[in-house]
Amino acid sequence: MSQILGLAVLFLLLNLVAGLWRVARGPTAADRMLAALLFGSTTVAVLLIMAEWMAMPALRSVALLFVMLAGIVTIAFFGLPADEDER
Amino acid sequence: MAASDVGKRSISNRQRLVWIGQTFVLLALTWLALNGLDGWWLGLLAASIGSVAGGLLASGQPHPWRPHRLLGFAGFFLVESFKGGVDVAWRALRLDLPINPEFHRYRIDLPEGQPRTLMISVISLLPGTLSADLSDDGEELVVHTLMPGAMASVERLDARIRRLFSLDSPEANNE
Amino acid sequence: MSAQEWVALVFLIAGCFFYLAGTIGLLRFGDVHSRLHALTKADNLGLMLVCASLAVLAANWRITALLVLTWLLGLLAATVSAHLIARHARRVEK
Numbered sequence: 001m002s003q004i005l006g007l008a009v010l011f012l013l014l015n016l017v018a019g020l021w022r023v024a025r026g027p028t029a030a031d032r033m034l035a036a037l038l039f040g041s042t043t044v045a046v047l048l049i050m051a052e053w054m055a056m057p058a059l060r061s062v063a064l065l066f067v068m069l070a071g072i073v074t075i076a077f078f079g080l081p082a083d084e085d086e087r
Numbered sequence: 088m089a090a091s092d093v094g095k096r097s098i099s100n101r102q103r104l105v106w107i108g109q110t111f112v113l114l115a116l117t118w119l120a121l122n123g124l125d126g127w128w129l130g131l132l133a134a135s136i137g138s139v140a141g142g143l144l145a146s147g148q149p150h151p152w153r154p155h156r157l158l159g160f161a162g163f164f165l166v167e168s169f170k171g172g173v174d175v176a177w178r179a180l181r182l183d184l185p186i187n188p189e190f191h192r193y194r195i196d197l198p199e200g201q202p203r204t205l206m207i208s209v210i211s212l213l214p215g216t217l218s219a220d221l222s223d224d225g226e227e228l229v230v231h232t233l234m235p236g237a238m239a240s241v242e243r244l245d246a247r248i249r250r251l252f253s254l255d256s257p258e259a260n261n262e
Numbered sequence: 263m264s265a266q267e268w269v270a271l272v273f274l275i276a277g278c279f280f281y282l283a284g285t286i287g288l289l290r291f292g293d294v295h296s297r298l299h300a301l302t303k304a305d306n307l308g309l310m311l312v313c314a315s316l317a318v319l320a321a322n323w324r325i326t327a328l329l330v331l332t333w334l335l336g337l338l339a340a341t342v343s344a345h346l347i348a349r350h351a352r353r354v355e356k
Contacts, residue, residue, distance in 0.1 A: 001267050001319070004274070008312075011278050019285045022297070030294045030351035034301060037343050038288070041305035042281065044336055045312045048329065049274075052316050060325070064332050071339030078346040120327035168337075172307025175299050176280055179287030188296050211341045212306065217299050219348040231295040231348065 005053035009046050016042045033077060040070025105151045107142035114138055150201050150252045160251045164209065167240065171214040178233065186233050190219065193228045193241060202252050206244060213240045270318040277311030280304045294351040302344045309336050 016038065023035040044063045051059035114137045118130035178186050197203045203225075210218040210230060215237030220229035232238060249255070263271070287300025313329040320326065 001263065001270070004271060008274055008278055012281055015278075015281050015285050019288050022288050028294060028351065029354075030347050031297070033343075033347050033350070034288065034294075034297060037298075037301050037340060037347070038285075038305070040339055040343070041284075041301070041309055041336060044332060045277070045281070045309055048312065048316055048332065052319055057325075060328055060332070064328070064335065067332055067335045067339055071335075071342050074339075074343035074346050078350050117327075117331065120324060121331070123324065168303070168310075169307060171303040172280055175287060175303045176283030176307075179283050179290060179300050179304070184290060186291065186296055188293055207345065208338070208341045211298075211302055211344045212337065214303075215299070217295060217302070217348060218345050219295060220352050221349075229352070231299075233296060233299055 002053060005049050009049050009053065012042055012046050012049075033074065036070060036073050036077070040067065040073075044070075102151050103142050107138045109151065109154070110141055111135060111138035150198070150254075152201075152251050153253060156251045156253075160247055163247050164212075167214065167244075168212040171212055174214040175233070187235060189232050189235070191230045191232055191238055193230050193238070195226060195228055197245065197248060198254065199225070202248050202254065205251075206248055209244060210241060213237075213244060216241055266318060266321065270315045273311050273315030273318065277308045277315060280308035280311065284308060295348055298344045298348055302340045306333075306337055306340055309333055 019038045019042075020035070023032050023038070026032055044067050047059050047063035047066060051057060051063070111134050114134035115130060118134060119127075122130060178184070195203055195206065197206055207218045207221065207228060210216050210228075215233040217231040218228055219231040221227070222229075230238065230241060281304070284300050284304030287304060288297050291297045291300055310333055313333045317326040317329050320329075
């Protein structure tokens, strides 16, 4: 099972790299911000699998923290609705 | 409109207390699940601060929800988000790429606060719909759909949220 | 491999499949909003299946609770991000 978990991590990381093509190419700023979403969901899965694979429970806490940050990054980038209306 | 304002004021405080109580139980249970009984007093403190701050600071009026209906809503959400993922995966993998993107406008009849927030959040996870924008007065939602007919699931979501928060259907309000 | 590990394996493969589908949608769909559909919905189903697989492997209710909480927060982050990105794309870039 251990090797399978390792393969899953590798697969998800390759998947992330493939997604980066869209980020690099754009064409709009919103396309590039899709990276925040992609990184958020993929990294969380990778961290959770690694916690099981390497028997490091602390990585689950890292995943929890990461998933919270992923949301905050987008809010910081685009602003909450109330702020945007003032422009 | 005026009549509903009067009714709102007279039951508002009791509703707020009920809401704070429910949130407290939810937060305390989360703490218990993650940390067990170690440092339980810290968990109680955190849950109290969280629920009271939420109850006092949340915009709009707190809407009490029925715990047993939350289970039903969770089931609906699980099934629908599963269908949403399968649907979009199938569309992405098909060679002829069967998507037909369109924008729709949807008038939100749900009251402000949690019902409306829940609606706008969950729409993005239903099959084929994405909440794309909100008009400045917050009354109209712009929904992006991947295929014709996707808007039907928005109406079913509306009915589910009304059930969860024990709200009347829009027809009953228009008397 | 035990029966438990077989179940976990099926969930894990299904989860990875939806991550792959999400990325393919991200690369193939023609406009920002459609790409958002692919990323939010497929990746969150993928995360749900990966969490289910790990919960089966761990067979521990506290870890399961943590996994469920992580998944729910992931959903919240994804749906808020998707709405903000979609709004930005509609208002600024059109």
